[in-house]
Amino acid sequence: MSIATTWGVTSAEQERTYPCDHLLPDPGDRWMRGVDVAAPADVLFRWVCQFRVAPYSYDWIDNTGRRSPRRPLPWTWDLEVGQTFSTIFTLESFVVGEHLTFRMAPGLSTRVYGDIVLTYATVPVGPEQSRLVAVIRGTRPTSRAAAIRNRLLAWGDLVMMRKQLLTLSALAAQERAERSQAHSSV
Template sequence: MKTTTACAIGIATYAAGLAVGSQVIARRWRLTWGATSDEVTRTMPGDELLAEPDIVATRAIAIAAGPEQVWPWLVQLGPGRGGAYTYDWIENLLGLDMHSANTILPEFQSLSVGDAFTLGAKGPHMRVAILDPERTLVFASEDGRWVWAFGLYPAANGVRLVSRNRIATPDATVSTRLFNWLIMEPGSWVMERKMLLGIKERAEGRRWRNSRRSPGDRPAVCPR
């Protein structure tokens, strides 16, 4: 009996360790999706605005286009502007009023440091903290708990678009941190992955290439 009990405890301990380990590995993959090790460790403009974050996510994508073709899609980001190029229906379930543009909108191309928008009725107020045309765009929340940076870096066949989120949760309870780990972080990966792919497709000019639908129809998405 004692041997059986010890064996059962050993198996349970191993299974628990395996589950936790797999979650840790999956979490790192989600938080660094698409990014190289150099991109993950590289200091980016905006890092200094939140020196001790609790969560850092650095995600990236290669875009076969020049920075001048990517930049306009970045500067029109935001609710009531160009949207977020992700799953609008999910964003709008959360009350964010996002409608992703499929063209460059001239009225939203004159972004300046200090310009701000609010993510939803009760969401954070995001302000442009750093703007270096065709290189860097950094948003920071007015409460100082979120910094969202975009960097465009030269690559062999275009540019690398790197997105970094630095988030502080100093008042979070254990249950809140667990919720963030199991629900919010995977959700943010799903949405940001879609956003990066959406910017890539638009900047490369292939989002609805070869579509034969009429202008009033919903465009067909090219396969990846």
């Protein structure tokens, strides 16, 4: 395994099965990324729900230059299977407070990258700590060109998703700190 396929995850997280692991008939690649979060899992989960409106990565690349929101948007927490997230994904399944699982919507993206599914899992570690684990699955490459594409895509995804996970971690931690400060001044 290389850092392009496995970044920031524990061996226990790697061994765990996630909802996206069962969505493809012939899954190939499995990439994983993970970060520690200084906030409870429920706070983190609400930030993951905000993928409905923005990708929280490098906005100049994948959000047409618009900044991803830095404040909670409660309407994004109302989830339904089939909703669009980050313009190219469809919500496949979810358990509030635990995971959101997506499939790349058919179109140009799937023609370029193949069928891709992913799960963002929010895992409690303690009362004020959690983990954000992302698991990405793609179809098994059927040609040498597709295998090369997937290797390159893994590196590009690492750069983008690392930024995304670190941004969400920081925003969730900031919200937790603001809440703690508000409670202590009462």
